Amino acid sequence: MTRTKGKRGATQEVNTIQSVERAIKILEYLCRGSSSLSELSRELGLHKSTAFGLLQTLAKHNYVHQEINTGRYRLGYRVLALGGAFLEHCDLREIVSPYLQQLLDEHGETVHLVIMDDGQVVYVDKIDSPQSIRMVSRIGRRLPAHCTGVGKAILAYLPEEKVQAIVKKRGLPRFTANTITTWEELCAELARIRDEGVSYDREEIEDGLRCVAAPIIGYGQYPVGAISVSGPASRMTEEKMSNIAGSLKMVVKEISRQIGAGVEPNASPHLDIKIRS
Numbered sequence: 291m292t293r294t295k296g297k298r299g300a301t302q303e304v305n306t307i308q309s310v311e312r313a314i315k316i317l318e319y320l321c322r323g324s325s326s327l328s329e330l331s332r333e334l335g336l337h338k339s340t341a342f343g344l345l346q347t348l349a350k351h352n353y354v355h356q357e358i359n360t361g362r363y364r365l366g367y368r369v370l371a372l373g374g375a376f377l378e379h380c381d382l383r384e385i386v387s388p389y390l391q392q393l394l395d396e397h398g399e400t401v402h403l404v405i406m407d408d409g410q411v412v413y414v415d416k417i418d419s420p421q422s423i424r425m426v427s428r429i430g431r432r433l434p435a436h437c438t439g440v441g442k443a444i445l446a447y448l449p450e451e452k453v454q455a456i457v458k459k460r461g462l463p464r465f466t467a468n469t470i471t472t473w474e475e476l477c478a479e480l481a482r483i484r485d486e487g488v489s490y491d492r493e494e495i496e497d498g499l500r501c502v503a504a505p506i507i508g509y510g511q512y513p514v515g516a517i518s519v520s521g522p523a524s525r526m527t528e529e530k531m532s533n534i535a536g537s538l539k540m541v542v543k544e545i546s547r548q549i550g551a552g553v554e555p556n557a558s559p560h561l562d563i564k565i566r567s
């Protein structure tokens with residue numbers, strides 16, 4: 291039996307089945323790579339006979355596969371089927387929408403949700419600031435990645451070879467005096483973003499416009515999108531952007547948790563989460 295917190299903070303008792311919890315732990319452990327029975331039982335604190343029985347049950351239903359030559363265990367193809375079914379019915383905008391409203395209510399500036407497509411960022415959802423002077427944008431708009439807060443937030447968590455391919459195809463064109471235009475500058479900026487978990491656009495694509503953004507990290511620690519809060523430089527002071535950054539990091543952490551970032555295998559292909567029109 292597991293104790294959890296209810297909506298009002300009261301402790302509630304939740305009935306759980308120990309064998310199911312252990313099976314889930316095995317699947318999550320195998321997300322890191324293949325494992326022998328001894329390694330798995332030791333790392334998870336399970337008796338070998340218990341671990342073996344659970345592995346055999348999972349293997350029977352193709353959630354686990356045992357390699358013939360080595361005897362090691364790895365995830366089976368049925369796990370991919372479950373992930374595919376989730377992604378088929380996952381609407382990122384539906385998940386993110388209440389968080390966009392939360393950010394707007396808290397900071398009063400225009401908020402966006404973007405994804406990356408063919409090396410550019412695409413705006414797929416937004417809520418406009420109620421203030422008369424605000425960022426002008428539209429859903430479906432495409433912008434370069436290297437000079438936008440959302441674009442840099444996504445680039446920072448892509449494999450380096452993919453970033454190189456995007457830069458080779460799209461280049462690093464200048465839009466303002468603050469635009470990053472060299473590979474060395476971009477690499478330094480992406481390293482800073484990975485270190486801080488948040489990206490800034492300080493009038494890099496348009497004079498007078500500032501933005502704070504953070505990536506949404508999905509399964510396999512792959513960036514599936516980004517959220518930004520944008521506004522005129524006159525209101526987006528360094529202090530305000532710092533406050534927004536704190537809010538954004540908490541928001542994307544929760545969204546990332548919901549879409550599966552809690553599992554961290556060594557590598558994962560790009561998983562396209564649907565954006566329904």
